[in-house]
Amino acid sequence: MFILFSWPTFLKIIFLYWSLVIFKFSEILNLGFSLVSLYLYLDGNSLTTADLVRLGKGLFKIKLTNHAEEKVNEAREVIETILKENRVIYGVNTGFGKLCMCVCVCVCVYLGVGSPLSVERTRMLLALRINVLAKGYSGISMETVQAMINAFNASCLSWVPEKGTVGASGDLAPLAHLTLGLMGEGRMWSPRSGWGHAKTVLECNGLTPLVLKAKEGLSLINGTQMISSMGAEVVERAVGVARQADVIAALSLEALRGTTKAFHSDVHAVRPHPGQVEVALRLRSLLDSEVFPSQISESHRLCDRVQDAYTLRCIPQVHGVVNDTIAFVKSLLFTELNSATDNPLVFAERGETISGGNFHGEYPAKALDYLAIGVHELASMSERRTERLVNPSLSELPAFLVENGGINSGFMMAHCTAAALVSENKTLCHPSSVDSLSTSAATEDHVSMGGWAARKALRVVEHVEQVLAIELLAACQALEFLRPLKSTTPLEKVHELVRSVVRPWDCDRQMSPDIEAAHMLLREGKARNKPLLKSHHIPLNVLPQICISLGNISVLIKQP
Numbered sequence: 310m311f312i313l314f315s316w317p318t319f320l321k322i323i324f325l326y327w328s329l330v331i332f333k334f335s336e337i338l339n340l341g342f343s344l345v346s347l348y349l350y351l352d353g354n355s356l357t358t359a360d361l362v363r364l365g366k367g368l369f370k371i372k373l374t375n376h377a378e379e380k381v382n383e384a385r386e387v388i389e390t391i392l393k394e395n396r397v398i399y400g401v402n403t404g405f406g407k408l409c410m411c412v413c414v415c416v417c418v419y420l421g422v423g424s425p426l427s428v429e430r431t432r433m434l435l436a437l438r439i440n441v442l443a444k445g446y447s448g449i450s451m452e453t454v455q456a457m458i459n460a461f462n463a464s465c466l467s468w469v470p471e472k473g474t475v476g477a478s479g480d481l482a483p484l485a486h487l488t489l490g491l492m493g494e495g496r497m498w499s500p501r502s503g504w505g506h507a508k509t510v511l512e513c514n515g516l517t518p519l520v521l522k523a524k525e526g527l528s529l530i531n532g533t534q535m536i537s538s539m540g541a542e543v544v545e546r547a548v549g550v551a552r553q554a555d556v557i558a559a560l561s562l563e564a565l566r567g568t569t570k571a572f573h574s575d576v577h578a579v580r581p582h583p584g585q586v587e588v589a590l591r592l593r594s595l596l597d598s599e600v601f602p603s604q605i606s607e608s609h610r611l612c613d614r615v616q617d618a619y620t621l622r623c624i625p626q627v628h629g630v631v632n633d634t635i636a637f638v639k640s641l642l643f644t645e646l647n648s649a650t651d652n653p654l655v656f657a658e659r660g661e662t663i664s665g666g667n668f669h670g671e672y673p674a675k676a677l678d679y680l681a682i683g684v685h686e687l688a689s690m691s692e693r694r695t696e697r698l699v700n701p702s703l704s705e706l707p708a709f710l711v712e713n714g715g716i717n718s719g720f721m722m723a724h725c726t727a728a729a730l731v732s733e734n735k736t737l738c739h740p741s742s743v744d745s746l747s748t749s750a751a752t753e754d755h756v757s758m759g760g761w762a763a764r765k766a767l768r769v770v771e772h773v774e775q776v777l778a779i780e781l782l783a784a785c786q787a788l789e790f791l792r793p794l795k796s797t798t799p800l801e802k803v804h805e806l807v808r809s810v811v812r813p814w815d816c817d818r819q820m821s822p823d824i825e826a827a828h829m830l831l832r833e834g835k836a837r838n839k840p841l842l843k844s845h846h847i848p849l850n851v852l853p854q855i856c857i858s859l860g861n862i863s864v865l866i867k868q869p
Contacts, residue, residue, distance in 0.1 A: 380445025
């Protein structure tokens, strides 16, 4: 049966298809700018972590919605009224609100240290700051917001050191670096100019430095955008690696000739945590079934093994809570990405400003500490499965997964690397947000340490990816010793994918390039069970409409 579309709809599909091709091409080349002029509209209310990561990759330029522009202008009118009436308001015409202090406050907290954020992460930081200003509670002028948008669209990116924030009165140091670059001070980068003095880089792109107005100094440096933008990358990478961890675990279970009985739907229906149920379903879809029979599974169906080790039998329970943890953190970060975190806040509907504490980073700090603890378990399980694969007393496979073990060390040292990364993660998983040091003469007497929470969470998730890459290589190598028997179609497709970049291990060679190649497969999300989706025909009666979506841009294709 064919689905019939009208010509306009068909042309939209073709346009979207080629847009996707171009997006993928830009990702492959890792370009620092967008190849196409598609825009993602920001309104301060609907930015997702996935959208922010796409903005970081340069796949979209930015515009504000009309409603967001109206909100920004209304809040600015309140500030202008306060100035005309000479009302004394903190942050507007006292302290950091004064025009001279707008510059001074940025200079005095321009003191970050360490390596600069990458181009992608700086772009995410700038995009997120624009989004929270678009919410319309900061009192910033539309002229300044538009200048920030112009800088983003030209990829004019300030030099922002990764260290220096305690995550309390906003991410002051990194946001000050971001702001001063836009003001033409310090260093800046763009695709057209490379690194240079910020004023020169702006001029090279036809832009002029920001000139701040009253209140705008605080509007640009108060907020949790450093923590939250890095957190968005963490959570999106965690989503990808968690899905692929199930596929890799299924490969290991096949290679170790484990049983699928523990994944029966009835087992998980009586303990129905969403993540657990989802992982068990994914495992059932990958492993031996009537749809996808496995010769390997059939070969040991009558063996006398009663049950498997926990790292095989309890995959749904452990991987499941990781999925639920990620879902919780992703939901919390969605709220944070679309929250007003300035101080004071401007409530235009009643012409009032209120000083509060929305800049405090405890929410994203705690969430990212929690995420690091959760996602680490994927590596903890993975390393133990790798141990089972390389240990002949546990796997009945050749020692260290190589022939001529006396001559070749095989996967022995690869397992050592996995163990080292897991051990390092145990230290990194200590929550940074349980610490607090009083700052600013005890005014800021409790801080979140969210910047470190975000940075170490990134390191944790990268280690998890690397540990799983090692298991992926080991599981595929183990399958070589079970030939000519075949696994299920989805798992054989994954095996073919790995073999397209890494050849079987017949004698010792440098393994680091192989691990990196497998790691890149995981970073690119290629080890998901996509072959399964291609192997099933979806009846039209259960597919009333198809929605092809890219962030806030979507095309809805309805059946006639």
